[in-house]
Amino acid sequence: MSSQRRALFRAPLTVFALSGVLVASASAVATGQDASDPTEFEGVKVGQILFSNNPSQLAYGRGVEEYLAQYGIEVNTVNGDISPQKQADQVSDFIAAGMDVILLQPVDPAAAVTPIQEAQAAGVPILTWGIKPDDSVTTPFVELNEYEATFEAGVIAAETAQELWPDDPLGMVLVDIPTLPLCHELRVGGFRDGVLSVDPEAEIVAEVDGKGDQLSSTTVMEDVISSGKPFNLVIGCNGPMTLGALGALEAAGRGQAVGNVPVSEFVVSIDGSLPEVTELLDPESALALTVLLTPVDNAGKVGEMAIKLLRGEIGATDPYLDKTGSSVLQPDCEAVNAALAEQYYPEEPVPCP
Numbered sequence: 001m002s003s004q005r006r007a008l009f010r011a012p013l014t015v016f017a018l019s020g021v022l023v024a025s026a027s028a029v030a031t032g033q034d035a036s037d038p039t040e041f042e043g044v045k046v047g048q049i050l051f052s053n054n055p056s057q058l059a060y061g062r063g064v065e066e067y068l069a070q071y072g073i074e075v076n077t078v079n080g081d082i083s084p085q086k087q088a089d090q091v092s093d094f095i096a097a098g099m100d101v102i103l104l105q106p107v108d109p110a111a112a113v114t115p116i117q118e119a120q121a122a123g124v125p126i127l128t129w130g131i132k133p134d135d136s137v138t139t140p141f142v143e144l145n146e147y148e149a150t151f152e153a154g155v156i157a158a159e160t161a162q163e164l165w166p167d168d169p170l171g172m173v174l175v176d177i178p179t180l181p182l183c184h185e186l187r188v189g190g191f192r193d194g195v196l197s198v199d200p201e202a203e204i205v206a207e208v209d210g211k212g213d214q215l216s217s218t219t220v221m222e223d224v225i226s227s228g229k230p231f232n233l234v235i236g237c238n239g240p241m242t243l244g245a246l247g248a249l250e251a252a253g254r255g256q257a258v259g260n261v262p263v264s265e266f267v268v269s270i271d272g273s274l275p276e277v278t279e280l281l282d283p284e285s286a287l288a289l290t291v292l293l294t295p296v297d298n299a300g301k302v303g304e305m306a307i308k309l310l311r312g313e314i315g316a317t318d319p320y321l322d323k324t325g326s327s328v329l330q331p332d333c334e335a336v337n338a339a340l341a342e343q344y345y346p347e348e349p350v351p352c353p
Contacts, residue, residue: 041310042072044101047094049087051105051130051182052212053079054238055273056295059344063299064103071307082180082212084111091115095122101306105130109181113137125309125316129302131182140309140320142301146182147190149291149326150270153235154194156289156328157266158202161232164262170195170202171231173224175210175217175245183237187270187291191235205231210241217244225252235268239276239290242269246279246287255286260331262286272329274346277336280329283353290329296343298324 048064050057057079065075076099080087084107094102095118102119104126106112112133119126120137129142161170172195177183188207195202206224210217217236224231225248234249236242246267249255256263265286269276272292279287301324305314314320329336333352340346 038070038072040071041068041307044071044073044310045097045099046073046075046101046103046306047090047097047099048075048077048103049080049090049094049105050077051080051107052082052238054240054271055275055344056239056271056293059273060295060299062345063296064303067300067303068306073306080105080107082107082177084108087112088115091119091126095119095124099124101309102126103302103306104128106133107131107180107182109134120316127302127305127309129298138317138319140305140314140316140318141322142298142305143321143323144186144293144298145323145326146186146270146291146293149293149328150187150190150235151194151197153268153270153289153291153328154191154196155198156194157191157233157235157268158195158198160288161266162199164266165232165264168230168232170199170233171205171229172202172233172235173205173221173231173245174207175221175234175236175241176207177212177237178207178209180212180237187237188235191268195233202233205229210236210244212238212241214240214244214247217241218248219244221245221248222251225249225254232265233268234265234286235270237270239269239271239273242267242287243275243279246285249286257282257284257286257288259283260285260288262288272339272343274340274344274350277329277340278350280331281333281336281350281353283331288331292327292329292339292343294324294326294343 061077068075078090116137128139130144174188176188208220236245246255260283267287269290272290276290279285280290301322308314337349
């Protein structure tokens with residue numbers, strides 16, 4: 001992979017132990033946003049359960065911590081590690097620790113029902129975002145427009161592939177987590193549907209389980225390459241999965257570009273983290289498009305909803321809905337660095353080729 005790929009993020013979390021799980025405490029971090037009263041909710045504690053600890057999630061978690069710190073709120077953050085059972089245990093721990101509000105991005109809609117019911121029965125409001133819980137429970141919810149953004153990415157990828165390789169049929173490799181609705185239905189599903197809207201005859205050459213991480217995605221992509229089946233479109237459900245698939249392509253002498261124009265595969269990533277956009281800007285990398293999930297903006301939406309709940313403007317079981325945005329990034333260094341500065345916490349800009 002590109003030697004430019006480096007981790008430039010500040011460590012967003014200060015770690016300590018609570019009830020046997022790893023958590024993070026937000027100190028009062030200056031954000032540049034004006035707070036009407038920084039002591040309005042002094043002493044209030046919020047428990048935040050992340051989906052995982054990838055760069056997008058960590059940027060989101062830090063964004064929530066900083067947003068709520070403006071109001072004097074202490075945020076304790078834990079990593080759900082893409083595990084419904086771990087998230088359920090973390091909800092129980094937060095209830096026992098006396099959290100005033102819990103923020104949860106569920107791994108699985110059905111598995112989220114029992115811990116949500118537990119929190120509501122204990123009188124602890126729980127807000128959800130990203131993945132809507134099963135309809136048997138109701139919470140205030142922040143929806144992400146991930147399907148719309150990845151659909152757009154699928155359209156761009158398909159149209160570009162048709163221009164680059166007019167004699168080749170479109171063949172997709174979807175590095176998915178098939179049991180996870182966030183991946184299978186929204187992210188990878190949106191891309192797939194976008195491609196099919198351009199060419200209904202496009203083939204899903206392989207849909208493989210990358211298990212949410214880079215190493216597993218490298219392994220399953222190696223198997224796809226070894227099969228000898230032709231393909232020219234590749235997407236992973238998150239940044240590490242796409243980078244894993246790209247690494248397998250590069251090891252096989254593929255995944256190349258000339259002047260940011262893919263030679264044989266058009267690769268798309270989702271998250272927009274710094275390692276992804278470093279590849280995006282590499283003129284020799286086939287990663288040609290990334291969907292930026294705007295973690296800091298998402299954090300602001302979730303934080304705003306928590307404040308509304310604490311002020312009594314919405315109820316714990318109200319079907320209150322808000323929606324976030326996202327954007328599709330192409331290899332434009334100025335635009336990429338502007339997006340990173342707004343949505344992640346880079347210590348320095350990505351070098352322009």
